[in-house]
């Protein structure tokens with residue numbers, strides 16, 4: 498069970514609102530200078546009562562709100578009471594936390610129990626069965642599709658060990674594959690910063706050539722689906738580089754929310770968030786030049802780590818140094834996942850040009866590992882209720898993953 502410590506509450510200025518909203522205690526008196534924010538319809542801000550902090554865990558329902566500048570970190574404490582067969586049918590209380598994303602207001606559910614870790618999966622049989630791979634070096638320059646001549650007269654593009662070509666099965670206007678390396682399968686701890694630097698550089702080159710051809714393609718994702726749980730049928734490590742003249746849902750939500758934040762506050766959401774996260778220190782991992790790495794307050798997937806590049810909305814304007822920093826952060830995260838016996842993941846870079854309020858964002862999440870009794874991590878919560886879940890507290894993840902970053 499996760500306990501919110503008093504220090505944590507006091508340092509960040511938390512409100513506690515038990516069921517019904519009748520009692521509210523302000524922890525940090527300095528918050529008086531801040532403008533009041535309505536928590537719920539029945540919150541009464543004029544009524545401050547003493548509250549016994551030690552009893553938080555016995556509350557069936559509570560709301561915590563951290564107020565820092567205009568960015569709110571809202572948490573709902575939920576609790577389920579039952580008589581457990583594992584403890585002689587004694588009463589136990591199982592907490593769950595619902596967090597509201599400070600930008601999009603989307604809810605995430607942090608579940609405080611997790612299945613025990615599994616042993617590492619042996620992929621040798623799958624490697625043997627997938628020998629006829631079109632991404633392997635003997636096939637990649639023969640059997641893969643070629644770009645239209647206007648984008649690449651040579652048909653395919655390469656940088657170092659990375660090769661790019663159009664996706665034979667695209668799902669939009671411009672869909673490309675970037676094969677990351679010559680190796681058919683690499684474990685998460687074998688993927689190197691050099692591999693990702695070459696792959697991301699090649700993605701930028703494809704996007705550059707495409708947008709010269711079609712400037713309306715402003716919305717791009719550079720993503721990776723790794724292994725079957727990540728949605729990839731091909732083991733060979735590769736990226737998806739996908740561009741359209743219209744945004745994906747996620748890009749649209751990020752854009753709408755960040756531009757209305759900009760209008761309301763006259764400041765940049767991501768700049769403010771990074772400053773706050775740096776000050777709080779609970780979820781901020783590190784910075785590499787202008788690339789900031791942090792853990793989301795309200796994650797939309799397991800073990801979610803974010804990287805954001807100050808001063809850039811589009812991947813096209815990144816310097817080589819910034820591309821290298823993104824590559825390093827991806828690899829650091831993958832090393833942590835590997836240490837946790839995870840073997841599958843997704844990441845996406847959200848790249849949008851000509852939008853003042855947007856800042857380039859990379860999100861990486863782990864998927865439930867591929868194993869004999871594979872358990873899909875998209876339940877009715879995710880696919881039908883649009884409520885995304887995570888099985889680790891962001892602050893715990895941040896503490897654990899920091900040593901993996903340079």
Ligand SMILES: [Zn+2]
Pocket residue numbers: 630631632633634680681682733
């Ligand atoms: Zn291969």
